[in-house]
Amino acid sequence: MEPLVSLRNVALSTPSYSILQPITLTIEAGSAIAIIGPNGAGKSTLLRVLATLAPPTEGEGEVLGARLGSREVLEVRHRVGLAGHVPALASRLTLRENLAFYARLSGISADRVEPALEAVGLASARERRAADCSAGMRKRADLARLLVDDPELLLLDEPTDTLDRSARVIIDQLIQRSVNKGGAAVVVSHDRVNLGENIHRTYTLENGTLA
Amino acid sequence: MTGFWLQARVLARNELLVDRRGGETFGLVLPFAVAALIMIPLAVGIDQPMISRLGLPAFWVVTLLFGMQIAWHQTTSTDRAVRDQVRLSGLDPAAGFVGRAMANLTLLVGFMSASLVLTLLLYSPATIENWPGFTAALVLFAIGLSVISTLIADLTLGLSVRAGLAPLLVAPLALPLLFAGSRVAELSSEAAISRPGGILAWLLVLVLVDLIGVIAGVLSARPLEETLG
Amino acid sequence: MKPDHVPMKLKLLYAVTALVVISGAVLAVSTPPEAVQRTYARILHLHVPSAWLAFLAFGVTALGSVMWRLRRRFVWDRLAASSAEIGVLFTGLAIATGAIWGRPVWGVFFDWGDARMASTAVMFLVYLGYLALRRYSPSPEVAADRASILGIVAVIQVPLVYFSVNLFRTLHQTQSIRPDGSTMDPSMVAALLVNLAAFTLLYVSFLAARMIIAREEARLVAALPVAGAAVISPPGLSDA
Numbered sequence: 001m002e003p004l005v006s007l008r009n010v011a012l013s014t015p016s017y018s019i020l021q022p023i024t025l026t027i028e029a030g031s032a033i034a035i036i037g038p039n040g041a042g043k044s045t046l047l048r049v050l051a052t053l054a055p056p057t058e059g060e061g062e063v064l065g066a067r068l069g070s071r072e073v074l075e076v077r078h079r080v081g082l083a084g085h086v087p088a089l090a091s092r093l094t095l096r097e098n099l100a101f102y103a104r105l106s107g108i109s110a111d112r113v114e115p116a117l118e119a120v121g122l123a124s125a126r127e128r129r130a131a132d133c134s135a136g137m138r139k140r141a142d143l144a145r146l147l148v149d150d151p152e153l154l155l156l157d158e159p160t161d162t163l164d165r166s167a168r169v170i171i172d173q174l175i176q177r178s179v180n181k182g183g184a185a186v187v188v189s190h191d192r193v194n195l196g197e198n199i200h201r202t203y204t205l206e207n208g209t210l211a
Numbered sequence: 212m213t214g215f216w217l218q219a220r221v222l223a224r225n226e227l228l229v230d231r232r233g234g235e236t237f238g239l240v241l242p243f244a245v246a247a248l249i250m251i252p253l254a255v256g257i258d259q260p261m262i263s264r265l266g267l268p269a270f271w272v273v274t275l276l277f278g279m280q281i282a283w284h285q286t287t288s289t290d291r292a293v294r295d296q297v298r299l300s301g302l303d304p305a306a307g308f309v310g311r312a313m314a315n316l317t318l319l320v321g322f323m324s325a326s327l328v329l330t331l332l333l334y335s336p337a338t339i340e341n342w343p344g345f346t347a348a349l350v351l352f353a354i355g356l357s358v359i360s361t362l363i364a365d366l367t368l369g370l371s372v373r374a375g376l377a378p379l380l381v382a383p384l385a386l387p388l389l390f391a392g393s394r395v396a397e398l399s400s401e402a403a404i405s406r407p408g409g410i411l412a413w414l415l416v417l418v419l420v421d422l423i424g425v426i427a428g429v430l431s432a433r434p435l436e437e438t439l440g
Numbered sequence: 441m442k443p444d445h446v447p448m449k450l451k452l453l454y455a456v457t458a459l460v461v462i463s464g465a466v467l468a469v470s471t472p473p474e475a476v477q478r479t480y481a482r483i484l485h486l487h488v489p490s491a492w493l494a495f496l497a498f499g500v501t502a503l504g505s506v507m508w509r510l511r512r513r514f515v516w517d518r519l520a521a522s523s524a525e526i527g528v529l530f531t532g533l534a535i536a537t538g539a540i541w542g543r544p545v546w547g548v549f550f551d552w553g554d555a556r557m558a559s560t561a562v563m564f565l566v567y568l569g570y571l572a573l574r575r576y577s578p579s580p581e582v583a584a585d586r587a588s589i590l591g592i593v594a595v596i597q598v599p600l601v602y603f604s605v606n607l608f609r610t611l612h613q614t615q616s617i618r619p620d621g622s623t624m625d626p627s628m629v630a631a632l633l634v635n636l637a638a639f640t641l642l643y644v645s646f647l648a649a650r651m652i653i654a655r656e657e658a659r660l661v662a663a664l665p666v667a668g669a670a671v672i673s674p675p676g677l678s679d680a
Contacts, residue, residue, distance in 0.1 A: 014579055053295055055437070071433065078301030088296035090225075092232035104221045105300040129232075145296075366586050370576045380569040380590070383562045423596065431589040434509070438585045 002065065003028050004153055004184045005050060010059035010068070011208075012045060019045045021208040022059055032175050032185040032198050037205035043188040044085060046205065047155045050186060051082045064153060078106050081151030085158060087142035091131035095122060095141045098130060103148050116147035120170055135162040143170050152183040159187060172198055215306045222302070222310030226285050227317060235284040236318045237325075244277040244326055248333060259335075266334025267396040271389050274323055275356060279381045281318050282360035285311055288368055294439070304432035308361060312428065315357035323353055337400040344410040348395035351417035355388045358424035365428075365435050391416040450648055457641040464638035467631035483541045485631055489639035490534035491560070495598050496643060497527030498567065505591030508584055514658065515651075517584040520591050522650035524570055526643060531564045555604035563597045570594060580658070 005027035012020040020042045027033060037043050048054040049061075055069035064079055066072035089098045095117060100110040117126045120140040130138055139162050146154065159171045175185040175198045187199065204211050230236055251269050252262045288294055288311065297307070327349070330336070339345050363380045367373045391413040398410045446454075468485035504520030507513075538557065539549040552558055570590050577583035 048295075051295075051299060053298060053439075074301075074303070074433075077299050080299055082295065082299055084292055084295065086292040088292040090229055090290065090293055092229050093225075097228065101221065101225045102296060102300050105218060105297065105302055107217075107301075366573065366590060369578065369582075370573070372572070372576045376569065376572050376576065379565065379572065383565040383569070384593075386562050423593070427589070427593045434585055434589065438582045 001029060005061070005063050005186075007049075007056075007061035007068075008059055010049060010056040010061045012042075012049060012054060012056050012058075019208055020049070020056075023210045025203075025210060027184045027186065029182045029184060030179055031200050032179050032187070034199045034202045035186065035188045035205050035210070036190065036202060037188075038190060041205045042208040043190075043205050044157055046210075047082065047084070047157050047186065047188055050153070051080050051155055052077055053082075079152040080155065081146045081149045081153070082155045083139075083142045083146055083157060083159060085161075087130075087138040088145070089130035089138055089141060092129060094127045094129050095133065095137075095144075096126040098141065099145050099148055102145060106149065108148060112148045113144075116144040117141070119147055120144045120167070136164065136167070139163055140167055140170070143167075143174065146174055150177070152178070152181075154178040154183065154185040156185070156187045158189055160189070175199075215303055215309075218302055218306040219310035219313060222297075222307060223313040223317070226311060226314035230284065230314070230318060233284070236281050236322055240277050240280050241322055241325055244273045244322070245329060247273050247277070248326065248329055252333060263335050263337065266330050266336030267400075268393055269334065270326060270330040271352075271392050271396070274319075274326055274352070275382065275385055275389055276378070278319050278322055278353075278356050279360040279363075279378060279385070281322065282311070282315050282357070282364040283374070283377065285314070285364070288364065298436070298439070304436035305429045307436075308365065308428045308432040311364075312358050312361040312425075315361055316353055319353045319357050320350075323349060339396075339399050341399040341410065344395060344414065345399040347414055348392050348399075348410075348417060351414065351421055352388050352392045355417060355421045355424055356385055358421060358428055359385050359388075362424060362428040362431065365432070368435075368439070387416060387420050391420070450645075450652075453641070453648065454645055457638070457645045460634065460638040460641050464631070464635035467634050471627045471631045480541055480544050481628075483537050485635045487534055487537040487541060488632060489635045490530045490537060492636055493639045493643050494527045494531040494534055494563075495602060496640070497523045497530065498563070498595055498598050500647075501527060501567075501570075501591045502595035505588035508588045509592075514580070514584070515655075517580075517588070518651050518654040518658075519647075520584075520588065521574055522647055522654055524567055524591065525650060526646050528564065528567045528571060530639075530643075531560065531567065535560060535564060556601065559597065559601040559604045563594075563601055566590075566594045566597065 003026045005025065007023055007025040009022040009024055010020070011018070011022045023046070035043055035046065045054060049056055049068065050063060052063055052066065052068060052073035061068040063073070064076040066076040088102075089095070090101075093101070096113055099113040099116065103110045103113060114123070114126065117123055120143055122137060122140055122144060125133060125137060128137075130141070133141070139159075143159070154174060156171065156174075160168055163171075171187075175187070178185045179198065185198075188205075248269060251265060255262050255265065283289075360377075360381050363377050363384070367377050367380070370376060394413045395410055395417075398413070464485065468482050471482070473479050473481065500523040501520045504516045504518075504523060507516035508520060535557075538560075542551070542557075543549050550557060550561075570587055573590060574583045574587045577586055
């Protein structure tokens, strides 16, 4: 079976500095990996490459069968779910409106929004504007978005930041769902302690180099 | 994956909702335009015939200069996390351009309506005798400006000097709209029934600029999206 | 560029260009004064070739932009950018010389009612914006991608500016040299043609020099050591 992700000497640099040194990485279906590293190691950038949002400047790779840096990625992006450092919420819209917007854009029924918000404990806050929510609430709403999307490739950037222990169960559930249905999950963190129990393999990323 | 037009409509509705909540167009841009429309006759003085002559030209200029700013506040392009998620939702970049332009157009029509009413009240310009022609010019102007400002907003996304650079690019590219719109207004104010061909030619100029803008925007949407990184 | 780094072919080009430019200048000065405009007409030997050079330059910018989109090789982007810089310079020169000529002849430096003047000023602004867009783009690839789109769209202005004198009958005269003949004295036509050739050679010379400089700039940037690790990890955190 084809791996979900295959990177071969993929690197990313700007004219001024190098962000990622050549990385070779394979992620099989049904697996969950973690990448840990200090600040500035390139973890978020690596996630953006995996999300097909940042084309590599060197090397080759495929994500969900689409060649990185080609227009093929436009066909697979809707199968990728990314929860970045900053929750993807328009501050003036309510939590429900934000999630419904993304759902409709993806062709998913907006009926899935309310159960997802309920699953993350935000049912009573669904009509609250994102700007009026705490950082933890916005993070939960971002995770609810992933529950609505139910992506094949799940990418989580420092998912436990700002979340209490009860919310971390949601992350474990998200990872388990992806893995069980033949997808994959990638979690990046600066801290091994908060990775959860579903991780099959851990890599370190330091100075743009994966080990 | 969702259809092109459905994606464009979903995006447009979202932008309109965000603008309504934040009040940029009617709470920020329009007041500045109103102030400009009031200041001009005050600067001219008591020469009422001149003020009347200045009315519609002032309307077009104010619409162009302030109307272009409507495109600058769109969250689906300015907020990086939101922009990333919109891309990951499988949005066709061309549908994104069309959706944003549609939202701009809707806001611009409202903006222009308010500005025009104020212009007619404050300046008492010559009576418009050919309202169908003039209305067509208004609509085509709005389409052209919304398309050009959306294209330039996309071209300048992420640049540190975006706020200053964009008017430098939009204003010159939109000048044919200004020119044609002014000529239609002029011809609509005379006994224009005797020279319908004159208006038609200028309306065609507006149509041409609109078409060029739409084609340029749609064709450049994907290449531009690839530069976002 | 140091003289010993300049290829022989380029030195020859510069020499020929200098010769033709000097010839053009001599001819411009030695032609008899124009019947109505007298000696003011001589500035047209600067004005008309500047405008022609601007049209040529922006056309080449569009070509370079199209080729970048098709081939994605930086040589095309350098061509587009270098040509645009030269085009902006000579558009400015055309506007300035036109204004200097217009004041004594038409009574105004600049007449916004004249379609050629107004459209040229607009074209100048657009390409200034093109250069600014390149200057403030975060990377060479982004600059090339975004500027190429603008370079292709903006070239529509070139035929509009050129034919504006035919579409709108205002102050600016229509073309003096046409396929069916000329309205100018033959000696003036000869001087103008020589100056057109001189400016064309000048354009090619400037373009060649600018592209060499751009190529060296790109090499210099590529040869810089990458900054590498911006953050040094504290001890103990790197243990897997």
